[in-house]
Amino acid sequence: MYFNIDPKKNVPLYEQVIHQVKEMCAKGILQPNEKLPSVRELSSQMVINPNTVSKAYQELERQGVIVTIRGRGTFISEDFTHTFDxxxxxxxxxxxxxxxxxxxxxxxxxxxxxxxxxxxxxxxxxxxxxx
Amino acid sequence: MYFNIDPKKNVPLYEQVIHQVKEMCAKGILQPNEKLPSVRELSSQMVINPNTVSKAYQELERQGVIVTIRGRGTFISEDFTHTFDxxxxxxxxxxxxxxxxxxxxxxxxxxxxxxxxxxxxxxxxxxxxxx
Amino acid sequence: MYFNIDPKKNVPLYEQVIHQVKEMCAKGILQPNEKLPSVRELSSQMVINPNTVSKAYQELERQGVIVTIRGRGTFISEDFTHTFDxxxxxxxxxxxxxxxxxxxxxxxxxxxxxxxxxxxxxxxxxxxxxx
Amino acid sequence: MYFNIDPKKNVPLYEQVIHQVKEMCAKGILQPNEKLPSVRELSSQMVINPNTVSKAYQELERQGVIVTIRGRGTFISEDFTHTFDxxxxxxxxxxxxxxxxxxxxxxxxxxxxxxxxxxxxxxxxxxxxxx
DNA sequence: GTGGTCTAGACCACA
DNA sequence: GTGGTCTAGACCACC
Incomplete structure (x- = not known):
């Protein structure tokens, strides 16, 4: 789980996190049902604000890429369904x-x-x- | 010269103008040395602020897509040179x-x-x- | 960080800001990674409009002299790369x-x-x- | 008398004319007492507005580089005196x-x-x- | 808190 | 007429 985040880019940090997770999923580095680091873990690892990570996770969940199970953590979703918007x-x-x-x-x-x-x-x- | 601007998009207005001009150039709708509408003209046509159009034009000039001639107006560049950045x-x-x-x-x-x-x-x- | 701006000169205010920053960098008064005053700060200090400072900062960033980090502020670039234009x-x-x-x-x-x-x-x- | 004027430059046309004249004087291409083309001649030769040439001549005269003699024309001044401003x-x-x-x-x-x-x-x- | 965008309206230099 | 600059003030996204 190595994240490549660059605050100097004009792409918002939370979007960079989203992109990274999606990319790692697409590449198979992250497998379905795999556990993601907690918000606090990831934010301290990346030296960014926890709110930023939180926002990224929320958006990822909204997109159906990950699921959070209360009290257990965040996981790559097993059943990703394309949404034809x-x-x-x-x-x-x-x-x-x-x-x-x-x-x-x-x-x-x-x-x-x-x-x-x-x-x-x-x-x-x-x-x-x-x- | 029809511009399609959507203020609801999260893309800034001035960028939309930039995109449109570049697209029209690429498609050949705008030819080298052709005159673009004046800042005031375009802004009133698009119902946006002149400053916004001006910003777009300035950025386009920076990119070498157009040239502005003092007191005469703005024109599509005749000699676009690629810059390898x-x-x-x-x-x-x-x-x-x-x-x-x-x-x-x-x-x-x-x-x-x-x-x-x-x-x-x-x-x-x-x-x-x-x- | 003392800026000398003269609104009576025919040089645009925002260019004067650009010149000053570049000069201070060249002289070593401003060091790489050093934080610049925020747009609002500098504008109130110089008694000019924030937009004017902002324009100067944006041009400086375009030139690679400074970098802006979203929500954090603007900083002197640590890695200035010459562009042969x-x-x-x-x-x-x-x-x-x-x-x-x-x-x-x-x-x-x-x-x-x-x-x-x-x-x-x-x-x-x-x-x-x-x- | 070949003038090199580029309306695409951000330097005003009238200033370009001033620069050219001064440069030619400095290089000795234009000699003291030499006659300059009339405003109309020069403007039509350069395909620019007569007012622009006129403005340039006025400024050159103000700087003491040229003198206009009513009814005779414009000439490079013979006695250029430095002004220590x-x-x-x-x-x-x-x-x-x-x-x-x-x-x-x-x-x-x-x-x-x-x-x-x-x-x-x-x-x-x-x-x-x-x- | 930070910078980015947009508007409205003014003034100026240039051609 | 053209574009360029500046101000005042507003709103927004991001951190």
Whole structure:
């Protein structure tokens, strides 16, 4: 459980935590039913405010990525169900488009970008969550 | 020159303007040396504050997308030169990774995502900026 | 942390702030990782509008001189990396040429001007930033 | 008489004209008593507004670089006398300091900067105005 | 507490 | 007419 958090980035800390957890799940580093560190543990380990970790956990739970069982702790959820939110899809599509355009302005060719994407899928490929 | 701005989105207004201009340039709707609407014009057209448009224009100029000529107005740059900023590249790569993971969680397959990307490139394909 | 701002000068206030911060960094008065006064603090201290300070800070961050950490404040960067922007170089060269010509018109000899330059380098010499 | 004017620069056009004239004088391209093109001539040659040229000429005359003789035209002044304006000196010194600091941030060493200065003096060296 | 965004409205320099 | 700067004051997200 190593977290890579950079307060200098303009991405909010709590979002970085969310991203990290989701990434580790996708890569299979975190397995379903696995226990996550407590809010206090994680916050002291990362040297950030407990509220920040708490907020991240809440959002992760809202997204169905984790579940907290009162008195027992927080766990990776066993049964992740995709939620087809059309607005979410639209947003992702738009973000993707924006990145493509920006990369285009930065001189990145379609081939390079495709290579990047391949790399990401390779990292998470063997551990595809298919439930 | 139709702009689509949504004040309800959590993306800042001025960034939305930036995105739109860059997208229109990439698609060829805006051609090099073409005049953009004046700050006041665009702001009244979009029903937003002139300062907001101004901020967007200034950032676009910083990125080299447009040039402003004193007392005359703002124009699409004719000579866009890519700047290889390693930090920028890293950020884009990370954003891309995040979108892929999020899309993965939303149940989007690699094939679907690749299709999306193809679509974007098709839109901007014929008008590739090649300087 | 004493700032000298002159609203009567034709140099914009926010640029004066930028210059001052960069000068203090170069002289070693401000050290890497040191915290800068908050936007509100500095603005009330200088009796200028917070937005003006904010604009200066944002530009300084863009230049890599400072970093802002969300909810914590702004700090002098610890790792300043030079960016070789050819346009920037050209501009500086031209400004320099102009000053030399103007000083020439004002009757300043090459020797005097060289002495001025020596003085500036002496001020910042011992504290050279060597990222 | 070739003028190099770039409306895209953030330096006002009329200042660019002033700079050019002064530079050409310093280099000896323009000699004392030499006639300058009329406002109309120059403005049409440069494709800029006559008012802009006029403003430049007025400022040049104020600085004593040129003289206009009603009905005859505008000429490079024969007897240029240095004006020791302490405020002007202070401003130049400050501008110089700022350029040095900025160049320092851009990774330019003292040696490089000195070389730049040498080059400028070499250009204007043989034609030093000493009256 | 921090900075970021936005608005409204003013003034100025430039062309 | 153009964009640039500055102020005053508001609201928000983040920590």
């Amino acid at each position: 059309p607005r979410l899809l639209k947003n992702m599509k738009q973000s993707l488009k924006q990145i493509i355009i920006d990369s285009h302005y930065a001189g990145i060719t379609k081939e390079e970008l495709t290579k990047w994407i391949e790399e990401v899928y390779k990292e998470i490929g063997g551990q595809k969550r298919e439930n | 390693p930090r920028l590249l890293k950020n884009m790569k990370q954003s891309l990774k995040q979108i892929i993971i999020d899309s993965h969680y939303a149940g989007i397959t690699k094939e679907e995502l690749t299709k999306w990307i193809e679509e974007v490139y098709k839109e901007i394909g014929g008008q590739k900026r090649e300087n | 050819p346009r920037l170089l050209k501009n500086m060269k031209q400004s320099l040429k102009q000053i030399i010509i103007d000083s020439h018109y004002a009757g300043i000899t090459k020797e005097e001007l060289t002495k001025w330059i020596e003085e500036v380098y002496k001020e910042i010499g011992g504290q050279k930033r060597e990222n | 302490p405020r002007l000196l202070k401003n130049m010194k400050q501008s110089l300091k700022q350029i040095i600091i900025d160049s320092h941030y851009a990774g330019i060493t003292k040696e490089e900067l000195t070389k730049w200065i040498e080059e400028v003096y070499k250009e204007i060296g043989g034609q030093k105005r000493e009256n």
